[in-house]
Amino acid sequence: xxxxxxxxxxxxxxxxxxxxxxxxxxxxxxxxxxxxxxxxxxxxxxxxxxxxxxxxxxxxxxxxxxxxxxxxxxxxxxxxxxxxxxxxxxxxxxxxxxxxxxxxxxxxxxxxxxxxxxxxxxxxxxxxxxxxxxxxxxxxxxxxxxxxxxxxxxxxxxxxxxxxxxxxxxxxxxxxxxxxxxxxxxxxxxxxxxxxxxxxxxxxxxxxxxxxxxxxxxxxxxxxxxxxxxxxxxxxxxxxxxxxxxxxxxxxxxxxxxxxxxxxxx
Amino acid sequence: xxxxxxxxxxxxxxxxxxxxxxxxxxxxxxxxxxxxxxxxxxxxxxxxxxxxxxxxxxxxxxxxxxxxxxxxxxxxxxxxxxxxxxxxxxxxxxxxxxxxxxxxxxxxxxxxxxxxxxxxxxxxxxxxxxxxxxxxxxxxxxxxxxxxxxxxxxxxxxxxxxxxxxxxxxxxxxxxxxxxxxxxxxxxxxxxxxxxxxxxxxxxxxxxxxxxxxxxxxxxxxxxxxxxxxxxxxxxxxxxxxxxxxxxxxxxxxxxxxxxxxxxxx
Amino acid sequence: xxxxxxxxxxxxxxxxxxxxxxxxxxxxxxxxxxxxxxxxxxxxxxxxxxxxxxxxxxxxxxxxxxxxxxxxxxxxxxxxxxxxxxxxxxxxxxxxxxxxxxxxxxxxxxxxxxxxxxxxxxxxxxxxxxxxxxxxxxxxxxxxxxxxxxxxxxxxxxxxxxxxxxxxxxxxxxxxxxxxxxxxxxxxxxxxxxxxxxxxxxxxxxxxxxxxxxxxxxxxxxxxxxxxxxxxxxxxxxxxxxxxxxxxxxxxxxxxxxxxxxxxxx
Numbered sequence: 001x002x003x004x005x006x007x008x009x010x011x012x013x014x015x016x017x018x019x020x021x022x023x024x025x026x027x028x029x030x031x032x033x034x035x036x037x038x039x040x041x042x043x044x045x046x047x048x049x050x051x052x053x054x055x056x057x058x059x060x061x062x063x064x065x066x067x068x069x070x071x072x073x074x075x076x077x078x079x080x081x082x083x084x085x086x087x088x089x090x091x092x093x094x095x096x097x098x099x100x101x102x103x104x105x106x107x108x109x110x111x112x113x114x115x116x117x118x119x120x121x122x123x124x125x126x127x128x129x130x131x132x133x134x135x136x137x138x139x140x141x142x143x144x145x146x147x148x149x150x151x152x153x154x155x156x157x158x159x160x161x162x163x164x165x166x167x168x169x170x171x172x173x174x175x176x177x178x179x180x181x182x183x184x185x186x187x188x189x190x191x192x193x194x195x196x197x198x199x200x201x202x203x204x205x206x207x208x209x210x211x212x213x214x215x216x217x218x219x220x221x222x223x224x225x226x227x228x229x230x231x232x233x234x235x236x237x238x239x240x241x242x243x244x245x246x247x248x249x250x251x252x253x254x255x256x257x258x259x260x261x262x263x264x265x266x
Numbered sequence: 267x268x269x270x271x272x273x274x275x276x277x278x279x280x281x282x283x284x285x286x287x288x289x290x291x292x293x294x295x296x297x298x299x300x301x302x303x304x305x306x307x308x309x310x311x312x313x314x315x316x317x318x319x320x321x322x323x324x325x326x327x328x329x330x331x332x333x334x335x336x337x338x339x340x341x342x343x344x345x346x347x348x349x350x351x352x353x354x355x356x357x358x359x360x361x362x363x364x365x366x367x368x369x370x371x372x373x374x375x376x377x378x379x380x381x382x383x384x385x386x387x388x389x390x391x392x393x394x395x396x397x398x399x400x401x402x403x404x405x406x407x408x409x410x411x412x413x414x415x416x417x418x419x420x421x422x423x424x425x426x427x428x429x430x431x432x433x434x435x436x437x438x439x440x441x442x443x444x445x446x447x448x449x450x451x452x453x454x455x456x457x458x459x460x461x462x463x464x465x466x467x468x469x470x471x472x473x474x475x476x477x478x479x480x481x482x483x484x485x486x487x488x489x490x491x492x493x494x495x496x497x498x499x500x501x502x503x504x505x506x507x508x509x510x511x512x513x514x515x516x517x518x519x520x521x522x523x524x525x526x527x528x529x530x531x532x
Numbered sequence: 533x534x535x536x537x538x539x540x541x542x543x544x545x546x547x548x549x550x551x552x553x554x555x556x557x558x559x560x561x562x563x564x565x566x567x568x569x570x571x572x573x574x575x576x577x578x579x580x581x582x583x584x585x586x587x588x589x590x591x592x593x594x595x596x597x598x599x600x601x602x603x604x605x606x607x608x609x610x611x612x613x614x615x616x617x618x619x620x621x622x623x624x625x626x627x628x629x630x631x632x633x634x635x636x637x638x639x640x641x642x643x644x645x646x647x648x649x650x651x652x653x654x655x656x657x658x659x660x661x662x663x664x665x666x667x668x669x670x671x672x673x674x675x676x677x678x679x680x681x682x683x684x685x686x687x688x689x690x691x692x693x694x695x696x697x698x699x700x701x702x703x704x705x706x707x708x709x710x711x712x713x714x715x716x717x718x719x720x721x722x723x724x725x726x727x728x729x730x731x732x733x734x735x736x737x738x739x740x741x742x743x744x745x746x747x748x749x750x751x752x753x754x755x756x757x758x759x760x761x762x763x764x765x766x767x768x769x770x771x772x773x774x775x776x777x778x779x780x781x782x783x784x785x786x787x788x789x790x791x792x793x794x795x796x797x798x
Binding site for chain 3: 337340343344346347349364373374375376377378379380381382383
């Protein structure tokens with residue numbers, strides 16, 4: 001028996017928007033501690049990991065660990081039927097081949113039950129080792145989204161270069177090239193507008209913009225995003241979900257033929 | 267000679283939006299008492315009836331009963347050219363094959379005349395007998411629109427079931443099923459947010475969602491909608507037009523093969 | 533060496549939106565006095581002339597006259613990457629085959645450099661002789677945009693007829709016809725809402741609405757638009773750019789076979 005009640009139901013709608021373009025089908029893993037998901041994108045290039053801790057739910061009951069295979073497109077369509085102020089409850093029964101999403105309006109005058117068929121999905125849980133990163137950048141999530149979108153008009157890949165002074169995003173294509181520099185800036189009035197760089201050594205890595213732009217679908221979940229970079233490690237793009245957990249995206253850097261493109265720039 | 271002057275011209279634009287997707291061509295019937303329309307949708311499944319009483323117009327002159335055949339798509343395009351604050355006057359001459367829509371801006375500095383060709387349309391006026399309904403539900407029109415839209419993501423038909431406690435809307439499809447229950451609720455602060463059920467006996471009927479979603483195009487005309495249901499009678503979906511009349515849609519219930527689907531549920 | 537710094541960078545974005553649908557590639561001509569462009573549209577029917585005077589820039593350095601060939605679609609895409617509050621600087625070097633657009637955020641924490649390849653474009657600068665016009669109409673630009681858009685639902689051409697009392701816009705098509713009359717009106721509270729007619733003699737000319745609708749893309753640049761009309765001369769549709777210059781569109785009138793259509797109407 002599973003019953004997870006989330007007062008802030010709109011959060012679950014935002015989570016779906018952050019995942020559904022990247023992953024078609026995935027197992028949600030529920031234990032007494034958390035509701036979580038880990039899945040490769042459909043082209044097996046990027047990895048997404050979602051964690052929602054039990055403490056963030058108003059009511060969280062999960063009698064035994066279960067894994068529920070869901071079509072994320074269908075799940076997103078059903079959750080879109082919840083009002084933005086609705087309380088959402090996820091319900092499952094042991095051995096059932098369905099899951100139920102219950103939406104309660106704030107006034108309790110409207111109650112909706114959406115029952116969705118579950119799927120059998122083969123998946124292996126990848127262990128993600130903790131790693132030391134050469135550079136960690138925390139910046140406003142809206143700014144990161146804007147930069148990825150703007151650079152996608154110029155080229156297919158972005159070079160992210162971090163120095164003590166700032167972080168540079170570069171792209172190059174048929175019509176020309178672009179460099180966007182954000183300076184380290186910790187003295188802003190609002191902490192969520194800061195750009196903070198923790199750096200052990202300069203790093204410069206190249207990534208496919210198509211995936212970066214998919215990751216930025218998580219922007220409504222958090223005011224800030226954290227990029228963790230190391231040579232030869234996948235970048236981690238993390239959006240914290242207040243008081244509940246996070247959504248993290250992992251993407252391996254591209255190995256460029258052209259040395260010019262990957263060499264750290266001063 | 268016909269001259270109908272409507273200060274609140276935007277109302278006529280909303281009326282067109284409520285009809286034009288359902289009906290291509292129709293006769294508007296004008297008498298000394300009203301400006302009205304009755305037409306089957308293009309697939310001859312649903313019926314729409316519009317009544318605008320003479321009292322609602324600032325000026326209403328219609329010397330003799332006439333019927334003007336109009337292409338509703340063209341009429342909607344012309345009325346879209348009226349500003350939202352414009353006064354609209356509909357003008358016709360006996361024996362003319364055109365109708366003129368005049369739009370006056372509130373300052374009278376801009377006057378537009380749109381002249382539209384009339385059409386000959388065969389139509390028989392169907393008598394709609396007054397009927398007793400097993401259940402009548404009055405509810406917020408925006409809520410009804412939202413429910414029809416949401417259920418259309420799940421299935422093609424909606425089962426509407428009315429009991430004393432509330433009204434249930436259900437749909438079923440490949441990805442799963444959905445039940446949305448609205449409870450009778452007459453104690454809200456704003457009368458237009460109430461859900462009021464008058465019921466002689468429980469009723470449960472199935473309708474094509476495609477038509478229901480067309481009917482909800484009338485939502486901007488009224489804060490509330492009234493559903494009148496009886497077994498073996500078409501549902502009436504009515505939007506009142508303040509101080510002028512109404513727009514009513516009629517749709518026959520579907521006869522389901524599966525008894526489960528049409529049986530009233532407790 | 534060229535360096536043009538414009539604090540109100542969003543103005544340059546609006547200028548691109550006003551030109552890019554009409555012209556694919558064009559030379560920007562820069563002198564010590566101004567940054568300007570003159571180009572025929574791609575079907576060689578309409579002419580657009582842009583003037584931005586040096587005084588309107590915060591910093592304007594242009595050592596010698598140069599002509600820079602740009603693809604306007606690419607330029608517009610790059611300028612879209614500037615924030616609405618950004619300061620934009622256009623930079624060029626003598627003999628270089630690129631131009632750089634630099635965007636600085638108001639806080640100076642984000643600096644973007646977009647480098648665009650230049651093109652060789654053959655163009656001859658057309659002398660546009662000063663002319664006396666039979667009628668000059670100044671009117672709100674949003675009203676002109678609305679009228680052109682509305683009439684395009686009715687027909688392909690607009691007849692613009694000016695008398696002392698007002699200006700009439702007419703169109704005719706399969707579904708009917710439309711006449712929109714704006715009365716001379718100089719006593720409005722806000723000067724930008726006035727319709728002012730200077731007329732030497734009545735004039736009535738026919739123009740392709742497709743081009744008129746392209747011209748109205750300049751509406752965000754100015755609250756008012758000025759139409760200058762004379763028989764056998766191209767109409768001039770001018771949007772002033774505050775304190776900097778203007779954008780002007782020229783379009784030759786159509787010669788109608790049907791005399792009815794071009795004859796001035798009382």
